[in-house]
Amino acid sequence: MAHDDGIHAAVTCGDCPIRHRAVCARCEGDEIEELEQIKYFRSFEAGQTVIWAGDRMDFVASLISGVATLTQTLEDGRTQMVGLLLPSDFFGRPGRGEAAYNVIATTDIVMCCFRRKPFEEMMERTPHIAQRLLQMTLDELDAAREWMLLLGRKTAREKIASLLSIIARRDASVKRQEAKGRMAFELPLTREAMADYLGLTLETVSRQMSQLKREGVIELEGKRRVIIPDMDVLMTEAGDDSDGGFLV
């Protein structure tokens, strides 16, 4: 559906919608111009694989629009999502030549890529990039630890409620609204992707969604549009009020 609406070809950093949150957020003047030289856009359609774990990877990238996932698998096929990439998130690792995870587009996406070598060289010279990347990595580590609590100790019902409140809050943050009262958003994940996020099976996800619906904690319009009548109720179901440092 989302054929790349001009972004692909035309955007300069000055107009970039994720500029203030991305890895380049602290760069200015000359620095941005230098990045502009080495950047290029790539886009993928929903469902496409961006890269497989173990593949050679000589770029790093910021996600400009859409949603992608990082996943890991065991030999027998069991799959766990280990990262959810939303606009402005960074992926790839300076100093590493191959991908550590599978990266899959769950919606149509556009990425802003930098060839790895020039990016690394620039990082050496440009503290603004290294500083911002450190900050983003520390935030991701906090998010990963929150996620570990969810995976290790929450019930299926709490896991679902947690995921919905995470997405609701992130969505509100993008729209610069408060995460309170009645909220509505598009779920960018299939039941299977939700299951891979939460360490559940898709059947359990489906059952718990149905039950939360029956009990009025959530409403569904079609399969993907979710309405939260009362955010506080959902947060209580999630198990931790601590309004979670996740992906702020």
Add this chain to the structure above:
Amino acid sequence: MAHDDGIHAAVTCGDCPIRHRAVCARCEGDEIEELEQIKYFRSFEAGQTVIWAGDRMDFVASLISGVATLTQTLEDGRTQMVGLLLPSDFFGRPGRGEAAYNVIATTDIVMCCFRRKPFEEMMERTPHIAQRLLQMTLDELDAAREWMLLLGRKTAREKIASLLSIIARRDASVKRQEAKGRMAFELPLTREAMADYLGLTLETVSRQMSQLKREGVIELEGKRRVIIPDMDVLMTEAGDDSDGGFLV
């Protein structure tokens, strides 16, 4: 048992046993001297709490010796370990004034602390510190993601085998040995701590340990000393041969 054998009072950075792996690894000459000025040692006994989540925290630190854990809890007391601190690991976050996790010493420990403000100021001026910290944080993020796969998708038996192989490998790495064939090491964790690491109950941990012992995958001398007759067998039980990027 480990009463602080002089380390506490006397060590200078030149003699520091974790110098080559810690956050200061890339620093030289003047930089080390400056760190030397602002560093101080603290030690805790096994079982003591270093800091509670939410407490004011105006230092960052490297762990010099011993083992400590980072944990998170839900209101009803369910506990999940989200970090395992081994010698040379760093904790605390530049730019954050309060602890995000409970930090508990599981053995006697000695830490090398830096007051946060001077450390932050020095980081601004000293790319060597920021670069090393970024590298360490990226490694931790990889470890956290490996851990998420364990929490979300592995069986109790695989979780135990994974934890044992992680500790065996880390132990070998410190001793500069290969992680192959017959190995032996001290388990620095109680059954409860293992359970908190793995997202299990301590009873399940105990049962699975007994079963692995019955089947000859591991041997136990007392409760804490573990012998791995054949590392390959253990790795197979762990579910992923991928010789795990965990805490290299």
Add this chain to the structure above:
DNA sequence: CGAAAAATTGAGACTCGTCAACACAGGTGG
């Protein structure tokens, strides 16, 4: 030696996974 902490083991309950059937939407081609 005795008390407290840690670990083991058992029995039964319950959550969640497995397997299977079915519903629904969207797209394709006759």
Add this chain to the structure above:
DNA sequence: CCACCTGTGTTGACGAGTCTCAATTTTTCG
């Protein structure tokens, strides 16, 4: 336009794996 197919989601029946509660043993340490 309809038949068909595929991808996605829902629901049910059943069973396996893990948790809970409880009793007992082993280890640690004063």
